[in-house]
Amino acid sequence: MARKFFGTDGIRGRTNSGVMTAATAMRVGQAAGTHFLRGDHRHRVVIGKDTRLSGYMMESALVAGFTSVGMDVIMTGPLPTPAIALxxxxxxxxxxxMISASHNPFEDNGIKLFGPDGFKLSDETEASLERLLEQEPQLVEPERIGRARRIEDARGRYIHAVKQSISADIRFDGLKVVVDCAHGAAYEVAPSAIWELGAEVIAIGVTPTGTNINDGVGSTSLDTVKARVVEEGADIGIALDGDADRLIVIDEKGETVDGDQIMALIATRMQHRGSLRGGGVVATVMSNLGLERYLESIGLTLERTKVGDRYVLERMREGGFNVGGEQSGHMILTDHATTGDGTVAALSVLSSMVRTGKPASELLHVFDRVPQLLKNVRYEGGAPLENAQVKQVIAEAESELADSGRLVIRPSGTEPLIRVMAEGDDAVQVEAVVDRICDAVRAAA
Incomplete structure (x- = not known):
């Protein structure tokens, strides 16, 4: 069944148009509420959000939807996505x-759903909700309408939980840490958690206005945090995205450390402690070939999934893995969380700095990256990847890279983009391959 509402990670789009309207949000509340009304207990849903202006509107609409089908609502206010799962x-x-469009600009918003176990919904459950969204809602009798309340201690609960993810003997005294919260959901909790563990914290991206989330700050806009790390002489920079489920690190030299290096560090440290499960790491097709080669060199495997942290998590649960993630910064450590958690991953990195005494630039250079290039081609409509000329160019590129690299081409799950990625030992060859494919896609779009 073709999906009308759900994409790679829940429902997402430009606010007040398409699928991302208050009317749709209310219908989502009614459909999801109906689906999860099971048993004779009093049913409840936890709703959190990031700092977007439209969050108020979407929250109110969801509350109306859920209560109209008999579900009680607990509202937390702005909190990271993993906090809502917890x-x-x-x-x-x-x-x-969770009401959030993650790293997207403030004009967008989204709805992410978690089951009672704190894990994101399966494709099958989302397909059931798609069908319910096309039907008339099953409204309850007036006396069964749900109640709504806001809780005030949600932030403290989450801070306590993330601090429990590292050993009780670890303190961050002497570390100077720049924490960039993207004016997003973690603007209070992430700096507080790191400060409570003893670090000197320089917090940026912590003054949300409703319209500045991810604007020049955060894990997808790193110039500000890089400059601040160097300016302050900090030991490390921590960059989160709008809903704080992903992490990018900046070392003390102002250099970017992506999710692949972070996964390599965490997996290596856990392997040494005997706590790594599954015999390796789960990542997506976008992770660098250098990560795969490094893990193989220390007797571990890299299992790849299609793009999307939910697919990484599904494979982790199937195979008993406890470390997985994406190059873009989603770090899933299932010993401590049921979804990507940028703050938990950051505490793990800081803990390793304390244990080893190594600077971030040394500690987080675990392997040498293979030259990799990703370019996006925007298109207005149609299916450019089905074009015969595009298919031919792709086939030629795959043959060219067969012995020394990889090619990954896919449509974005959240935007009208074709993502073209190639990697291999020859950087010039990689760039030429990507450019040829991009040109062919543009011509067909």
Whole structure:
């Protein structure tokens, strides 16, 4: 069944148009509420959000939807996505909802759903919700309408939980850390958690206005945090995205450390401690070939999935892995969280700095990257990857890279983009291959 609402990571789009309207949000609340009304207990949903202006509107619409089908609502206010997953389980809720468009600009918003176990919904469950969204809602009798309340201690609960993810003997005294919260959901909790563990914290991206989320700050806009790390003489920079489920690190020299290096560090440290499960790491097709070669050199495997942290997590659960993630910064450590958690991953990195005494630039250069290039081609409509000329160019490129690299071409799950990625030992060859494919896609678009 073709999907009308759900994409790679929940429902996402430009606010007040397409699928991202208050009317749609109310219908999502009604459909999800109906689906998760199971058993004779009093049903409840936990709703969190990031700092977008439209979050108020979407929250109100979702509350109306859920209560109209008989589900009670608990609102947390701005909190990271992993905090909502955590609270859904902790409060024995039937469902969790995060209102966020992650790293997208403020004009966009999204709805992410978690089941009672705190994990993102399966494709099958999302397909069931798609069908319910096309039907008339099953409204309850007036006396069964749900109640809504806001809780005030949600931030403290989450801070306590993330601090429990590292050993009790670890303190960050003497570390100077720049924490960039992207004016997003972690603007209070991430700096607080790191400060409470003893670090000197320079917090940036912590003054949300409703319209400045991800604007020149955060994990997808690194110039500000890089400059601040160097200016302050900090030991490390921590860059989160709008909903704080991903992490990019800046070392003390102002250099970027992506998710592949972070995964390599965490997996190596856990392997040494005997706590790594599954015999390796789960990542997506976008992770660098250098990561795969490094893991093989120390007796571990890299299992790849299609792009999307939910698919990484599905494979982790199937194979018993406890470390996985994406090059873009989603770090999934299932010993401590049921979804990507940038703050938990950051604490793990800082803990390793304390244990080893090594600077970030040394500690986080775990392997040498293979030259890799990713370019995006925007298109207005149609299916450019189905074009015969595009297919031919792609086939030729695959043959050219067969012995020394990889090619990954896919449509974005959230935007009208074709993503073209190639990697190999010859950087000039990689760039030429990507440019040829991009040119062919543009000609067909």
């Amino acid at each position: 609270l859904t389980r902790e409060m024995r809720a039937d469902l969790g909802v």
